[in-house]
Amino acid sequence: MDFDVIIIGGSYAGLSAALTLGRATRNVLVIDAGKPCNRQTPHSHNFLTHDGDQPADITKAAKAEVLKYPTVRFLEEKAISARQIDGGFNIDVENAGSFAARKLLLATGLKDVLPDINGLAECWAISAVHCPYCHGYEIRNEKIGLLMNGDHAFEMAKNLHLWNKDLTILTNGKSQLSAEQTEKLRSKSITIREDEIIELLHNNGHLEDVVFKNGEKLALKAIYVKPDVEQHFNFDKQLGFELTDLKTIKVDEQQQSTAKGVYAAGDCATLFRSLSIITAAGTMAAVAMNKEMISEEF
Structure with a gap:
């Protein structure tokens, strides 16, 4: 074998695993295409010692630390492809x-599939965001929107009401909220708007107005979005492991997939995409892989 472990994906989960394996003197190859899903995000938050840092700076420092270990x-x-071979x-x-x-180890992240609305891709991760724990503090007390519908819109509005009292749910079509949910939201002065959206007007990704099909506009500071997700690669078909109903790689508590010897960590294996969570997952996967190799060797 060329290496003990190959890690596909060199962002937080992958680098965390590489650090742990390097310190275990394992021969490791990290393969990374250099297109992390947070590349448009101006600042990272809720990550100890790096709160407010630029994601690219965190990655650069992490990579420099990892490459100090000669076996990485x-x-x-x-x-582009993966297959099982003997051993x-x-x-x-x-x-x-x-x-x-x-x-x-697969640390390949997820591909965000956004609604087809002009301007949304340019705003994504800047003023169109997905997580209040990552972005909520910076846009607290502002007028914001929720581009979502049904139960998810209700639960998200309930959570966001802690950070923002001026909330508008943008269902982008007929509301799927129940009568009880609608009544509760309105009792909290949360607006529900069913008009179809055609565009987000922005300045270098910073949202200014939501433009509706009827020509009306709604000024907002930011908008929360729940994108669909896809795996970047069809490794599940090539290697035979399972995906969950949420399209993430199914893993156990030690980050092992349902295919022996294949582990997964980071966004590709969870929708809880906080940096602290995915970094810890990379460490867990590395320890589990190393322990498995030790058992094979002893």
């Missing part, structure tokens, strides 16, 4: 051939 190698390329796995890389390893 970093390859800036795109992994491990073979990974094909776009412009660098193929590599083999005993264990495989």
